[in-house]
Amino acid sequence: MVELVTKNQNQLLAQQAIELIIKTGCEYGDIRICCYRNQNLGATDLSLNQLSDNINSGFGVRVLYRGAWGFAANSVITSETITKTVARAVEVAKGTLLSQRQPVRLAPVEAYIDSYVTPILIDPFSVSVGEKAELLLSINQGLLSYQDQGVKKAYGFLRFNREEKIFASTEGSLIEQTLYRSYGGYGCTAIANGDAQSRNYELPPLNQGYENINKQDLLENVERVATEAIAKVNAPDGPSGITTDLVLLPTNLWLTIHESVGHPTELDRVYGYEANFAGTSFATTDKLNKLQYAAPWINFKADRTQPGGRSTLGYDDEGVPAQEWDVIKDGILVDYLTDRETAHRLGRGSSNGSSFADSWSSLPMVRIPNLGLEPGSDGGSHTASVEEMIADTAEGILIDGIGSFSIDQQRRNFQFGGDAFWQIKNGKVTGMLKNVTYHGMTTEFWNKIVAIGPESSWQQWGTNMCGKGEPMQIAQMTHRCVPALVKDIHIGKHV
Incomplete structure (x- = not known):
């Protein structure tokens, strides 16, 4: 219910910005109200050495005044800051106009009232940090089981993002989007004969949910990654010239x-x-x-x-x-x-x-x-x-x-x-x-x-x-x- 209220409020604020831009006489303007959540986990050897989970939000206003761009942004999303930020963007455009060589012109686009959400099966933020950390540490433990053969360092990471934004323009568009992204991988470093070489394995970084983090696939490749790191550090140099x-x-x-x-x-x-x-x-x-x-x-x-x-x-x-x-x-x-x-x-x-x-x-x-x-x-x-x-x-x-x-x-x-x-x-x-x-x-x-x-x-x-x-x-x-x-x-x- 709280999220719904916030979205409705942001839609009204976006429409407020567009109405203000139109009143200034700008030939074009748009606003993006955005909220980002980024979660990163990293493990080195048998320790979780990185854990961050940040939320960042704000809005940016872009205007085109007599062929000159103006832009201003604010991290506080209120009716008052919308008014001030629109005025600031117009002020910047008028200043830019003084040094503008050629007026900016835009290819046309239709107005769209629409929404888009990345199709996902599992919300990555619904999976506990503990479960994610356990996966990384299990992988590293498997890699380090090859220490006697030369593997001396293991590392892994998991990264998840959610990007929410509302876009509105003076051309009549009002578009809401929510994008999810997930990414994970690991590697190890082998040492021998005065040399160090690494071998890595990653999942493709995709716009998917936690389903992209294929636990079985990650664990099944541990042996291959470790043995290839060992083979690599003992391999001859490639040809040159x-x-x-x-x-x-x-x-x-x-x-x-x-x-x-x-x-x-x-x-x-x-x-x-x-x-x-x-x-x-x-x-x-x-x-x-x-x-x-x-x-x-x-x-x-x-x-x-x-x-x-x-x-x-x-x-x-x-x-x-x-x-x-x-x-x-x-x-x-x-x-x-x-x-x-x-x-x-x-x-x-x-x-x-x-x-x-x-x-x-x-x-x-x-x-x-x-x-x-x-x-x-x-x-x-x-x-x-x-x-x-x-x-x-x-x-x-x-x-x-x-x-x-x-x-x-x-x-x-x-x-x-x-x-x-x-x-x-x-x-x-x-x-x-x-x-x-x-x-x-x-x-x-x-x-x-x-x-x-x-x-x-x-x-x-x-x-x-x-x-x-x-x-x-x-x-x-x-x-x-x-x-x-x-x-x-x-x-x-x-x-």
């Missing part, structure tokens, strides 16, 4: 997609809005529908409707409905990730709903949605299982998990590591390696992919820690993908 073939599992490939396909196609980055902090992009608009970004059998699709996707929701933070669209089609760059401002600048009639703010106190900006590598067509000449990729490789490396990475300001030149590596010789996996990185140029790399996995090998990996903006904002997204076989990639040693 050569080119070789790579079989990249989805656990590794998702990060390459994120950095070399996701960020370069954010249209605000393309237009230089991020040049002062996180760089620009080589994928400029003159290349649209022309650039051979990847091999002709490679397709990347953005999809904010994908079940379980970390960026899945009903509407973005500008009230634009979730949708799916092609970014790379048959290897060609065919679209970008847009908000209403960049969509208008590109000449589009609508945004594709890629606007997101990580807090009530943050301005929405273009963020990568769920962006994935589509599977190959079963039976196609460029479709193969991981086993077939390995069998087709005379000399190469199989890579699982993520490690170190870097990429230049324009997202052209990159290097990626991994969490585990196996040498392939004459179509067979022959043993583990360590300290491997691969290097490449974005379009060259994606054009060297000769085979991708079928739909049955699709996996939903992604991140909950994508940083962008100044001040920094954190977002999350899924990069559902299939395994890939890449030819003639430069390998270097990770130091």
